[in-house]
Amino acid sequence: MFVYEPSRDIFKHMGSSENCKKIKGFKIYLSDKENLKNELYENKISEYYFTEEEKFGCFEKFEKLCLYPIFYSGSLLGVLGLSDIDFDRINLDEKLKSFAVLLNLVIEKLSIEELKDKINMIKEFTKIIESTLDEDTLIYKTMETFKNSFHSRSIIFWKLQSEKLIMSQSIGINEDEIICHFLPLDNSIEGNSLTIDDGILEIGSKNFENYAKAFNFKIKSAMFSRLQIDGVLLGVIAIYNRKEEFGYRPYKHFDKFDLNFLNDSVKRLGIALSRINLYTRLKNEISKLRNLKESHEELINFQKEHLEKMNALHKISQAIRSTYDKNNAVKIMLLGLTAGRGLKFNRALYLERDRVRGFLIPFLWLGPSEGEDVTESWREANRRAIKYGNIVQYLREEALQIPNHNKLTESIGNKVLAYKGHPILDRVVNKKQIVNVVPQTLKVKKEEFEDIIDIIKTDSFLIFPVTGKFETKGIVIVDNSITKTPISNVDIEIIRLFQDSVGLSLEMIENYEELRQKTKILEEQKNLMDYYRRFKENILHNLAVAIIVVDRKGKIIEWNQKAEVLFSRPRENMMGSKINFFSEIVGEDIINTIEEIYVSKTDLKYPDYKVNISGEKKIFDIQFSPLWNRELGVIEGVIIVFDDVTELYSLQREMERRERLAAIGEMTARIAHEIRNPLTVIGGFLKRMTKKLDEPDSIKKYSKIIDDELNRLEVIVSEILEYSRGNKITQLEESNLVELVRDVIIMYEDFISQKNIFLNTDWVDSGEITVDIDRSKIKQVLINLIKNSIEIVENGGKIDIKIGKNEKFAFFEIENNGPVIEEEYQNKLFMPFFTTKTYGTGLGLPICKKIIEDEHKGRLFLLKSDDISTIFRFEIPFEKQN
């Protein structure tokens, strides 16, 4: 008995009258036996001849089988293989009729069974689709259902990915059976199936031989159905080999019905996946919307907080700007940072920057200190805050109450932070960055924050610089160490603005302070200048000299108190007037001299200048000085100083007169001495004569003496007359000048050696220098000059004498290395009665000059007087002319 399997086009052995196991499962293939097939379909008994290979078991006895077709209502169900043709066809037909009905029923029943399975599968599948929202899970669960429903060995989902099929999910395949996890698109049935809408059903292992294989077990039948989602190819669901041991079925392979079912289910899967996709998208959209909503809410909160804090910031800035005290400004800043009506930080510490040492020095730290009842102190702070109408007022007035020291600030002790080279603080101070520190930061960079944490003792805080336009003034560290509220982005945003605003305010305060200091200094300088000006004016007005200053236009710009007194003109009337209008007061010459100063550009002095002021004779030393403008290098005016020397002048005259009198007195004394001796002698002998009238010899002797003395007296008197009148006739006689000099030197030899003076002697050998002279007069001159030199040189000094002649005159020169005769005295040396204490009576040189020049027609003069030596020289001409 053979059953027909239309899908494979074979007759398969079902049972036999022969007890032969060998022929079980024997197949007659119809595909290459067109005649046989046609005959059978035409309900004809046909003959099937065994091939040599098929002659095994009970078939060895047979050459051929007579095939008798079994039809039921027009469908070929199978054939009956008979060993011979000798049977009654009619009878057999009759007998098989009921069998065919039965066979058909059985097949139908099994089909229904399978259909039931499939319906169950659909039910299960529906459940899966309903309950699964994940793509991969859905595919997997679907594959599980397929596997059960189709009673298949293995099932694989080949996923289309980058021009390949990848084994994405598999059921019923061991890892060791897999050759390859992917398949090419062009050389595989799986790949081919992607292009076919209705799927592919392949039965018989022969059909798989020419394709790429993914595993090593033999494929007998397989179904392929492509999976699409919304028209997009996702891959192929492939089901391999129907399990043989399962149930009854005339064939052990998938059939068209299976394939249809698979296609249908895969399409459902596609729709389900599409649904999932849609659902996922929807879910995403919803979650996006929800996120959007949340972020909007967040944004609104953020904005609200931002706005609140901005408002607070504005108020804090306003409050800081209202003070000009730095200390106070810092307090307002810290209060603003910590206040509930401000930026609400728990604590705020300000460290001031010490630029020179590179330190940040704790200035003030506001916030609850350790062990303080925080709730109570905040409640108290809020209670105080409520009292104020507005925040600005609150900050300003509360800041004033904040002490410079508190427990929190004291807890820092003397610690400072060095920011130069500090990995964090250098950035804050110099790069003006804000640093937000959270515990995670510290895990990574603990060392860098060690010194900061040592001071603030918390692991979350925010450091920001207080920066002006130019530089960082200090840094602030804020934290929420009590409430543990994290520092938000809003906080950081606000701090960014806060930092600038506060920094600028602090800088402004500092600038203001500096300005105030400078103003103060300027004021002090102004006061000092005022003082100096007054001082100068006081000096000017209290000077004992009259000072008049005129500018280039001849306008009086200074007229001091003494000038007021001297010229009886008040300063108020004179200032600004033209000096020319007062020529009758100060004199025409003075006015003219002013003009000269602009030309000469030097000082000019009129000593002992006589002026008539309101009928009174006055003598002034008048000094003209240019008034220089040092910066421009021009003369702006002229300073005229009137020194009233009237008194001094008369005193000087008096002194000169007295000196002259003293000189006359000395001369008189000498005259008296000269006279007294002869007078004594004359008087004495005259007395004796009266006593010795009786002694004629004595009288004679006495008379002779008296006569001699009277003669002498006469000579003396005439000499005095000559001395005073100078008209004595000079007695000229030829004399040797060298000899005369030698005589005088001999007189002073002792004096010279006593003073250890070096005197040259070469003049002694000058030979005879004869000239007509009055010996005694020239001797007097020589004595004068030589004695002066000896007196004037120091001990161990040097005197050089030269005597000589030329064709016109004989000369004498005496040089000494004594002190210089000052220039102003040089001209006056030969003036009668001119004297200084150094130069004796004042008659010596004038008499000498008179002797040489008047009486000998020669010249006597000072040749020179400088640091090296002083030389006097006289010359006496050989030929005296009138």
Next chain:
Amino acid sequence: MAKILVVDDEDNVRLLIEEELTDSGHIIESVESAQKALDFLKKENEIDLICTDIEMPDMNGLELAGEIRKKYPEKKIILLTAYSHYKSEMASWAADAYVVKSMDLTELKDTIQNLMKL
């Protein structure tokens, strides 16, 4: 009565004093310079009193008085001069008396008398 040495560079003055004092009963020796006076005193120690002019060439009367005072402290010295201003000079204090010359020699005679009484 005293033995007196007169020193003066002017012959007539010396002569006048010599004669006047001799008349007063004194024994008079006279020289014309200070140096000669010192020479004389070396030889002749009998002199009680020296009467000297001040202004003389070489050694003057004041110096002479000083020398005599050093060498012969017991001898009296009278400075006889035409000038009164030497009286203020310390050197003149070496002398026992200072007499200004005048034609009347009474003052000189009285001074000698007074000195010799001591």
